[in-house]
Amino acid sequence: MEYVACNLCGSADASPYCRVGEFQIVRCNACGLLYTNPRRPASETAGIYSESYFVSKKPSELGYDDYRSHAKGLKEVFSEHLSTIEQFVRPPASIVEVGCAYGYFLQVAASRGWTVEGVEISPFASQIARENANARVHTGTLSSVRLVPLKFDSAAIWDMLEHSFDPAEDLTETNRILKPGGYLFMTIPDAGSFSSRVMGKHWYGFKKVAEHNYFFSKRTLGQLLSKTGFRLLKTRGGVWPCSMRFLATKLAPYSPAASHAAEGIVRALRIEDAVVKFRFIDMFVIARKEATR
Ligand SMILES: [Zn+2]
Numbered sequence: 098m099e100y101v102a103c104n105l106c107g108s109a110d111a112s113p114y115c116r117v118g119e120f121q122i123v124r125c126n127a128c129g130l131l132y133t134n135p136r137r138p139a140s141e142t143a144g145i146y147s148e149s150y151f152v153s154k155k156p157s158e159l160g161y162d163d164y165r166s167h168a169k170g171l172k173e174v175f176s177e178h179l180s181t182i183e184q185f186v187r188p189p190a191s192i193v194e195v196g197c198a199y200g201y202f203l204q205v206a207a208s209r210g211w212t213v214e215g216v217e218i219s220p221f222a223s224q225i226a227r228e229n230a231n232a233r234v235h236t237g238t239l240s241s242v243r244l245v246p247l248k249f250d251s252a253a254i255w256d257m258l259e260h261s262f263d264p265a266e267d268l269t270e271t272n273r274i275l276k277p278g279g280y281l282f283m284t285i286p287d288a289g290s291f292s293s294r295v296m297g298k299h300w301y302g303f304k305k306v307a308e309h310n311y312f313f314s315k316r317t318l319g320q321l322l323s324k325t326g327f328r329l330l331k332t333r334g335g336v337w338p339c340s341m342r343f344l345a346t347k348l349a350p351y352s353p354a355a356s357h358a359a360e361g362i363v364r365a366l367r368i369e370d371a372v373v374k375f376r377f378i379d380m381f382v383i384a385r386k387e388a389t390r
Pocket residue numbers: 103104105106107108125126127128129130
């Protein structure tokens with residue numbers, strides 16, 4: 098485990114916020130950012146995002162039952178995202194996706210005429226993304242792949258920044274590869290959302306502490322965006338899709354018995370692959386690179 102300072106303001110002064118299993122979530126006393134501390138060292142990241150993250154025998158703890166089984170729901174949501182994006186930028190403009198997993202977004206965007214490129218930390222997933230989207234996919238972190246500066250019209254980061262070991266660096270790097278005035282679109286769990294206020298320390302975002310390092314609210318994310326050269330234009334409620342089967346397995350951290358029962362019911366009703374779209378967890382974020390950078 099490694100101890101880290103606040104990624105937003107640099108302060109090391111933080112108070113315990115809540116404990117989830119073996120992990121401690123803290124709140125920065127200077128700026129209020131919530132983050133996991135101590136945490137797994139970044140050097141273990143490659144180990145987390147191996148094949149067993151995407152096809153997991155224990156998805157209640159880490160990763161996905163079978164990421165491929167989420168393709169339908171994800172592609173539906175990505176089409177909705179693109180309808181929003183196209184109110185700001187239109188194809189054949191370029192878009193780079195940071196954390197592209199199996200490439201489903203790249204695939205949907207390319208089919209709508211976008212010029213697409215992806216970055217993915219997992220060698221296993223990036224190979225699948227290349228095949229799915231027939232697109233250029235760079236394997237590594239955004240900083241390690243060193244893309245050409247000022248190259249892209251827009252960037253997309255879907256449910257990835259909370260997994261990052263250095264969100265400030267990822268956003269700075271995203272800024273560097275965007276053209277002046279380029280757009281950034283993100284979805285991220287909203288630690289200031291209705292669901293988090295109701296659930297408190299039992300909020301779903303905190304339950305994924307084994308893979309989530311940061312828990313942003315609209316306020317702390319807005320501050321990080323402005324620090325990294327972006328202007329936050331707006332946020333609104335996002336959609337988080339998942340299958341009924343996956344939902345049942347994710348009950349396990351709350352109650353193994355309830356999870357087991359739910360899996361049985363979902364199987365008996367033959368609704369394993371039905372897609373549920375959750376609102377009130379994620380926020381959809383639209384930001385723009387300040388023209389002066
Ligand atoms: Zn701070």
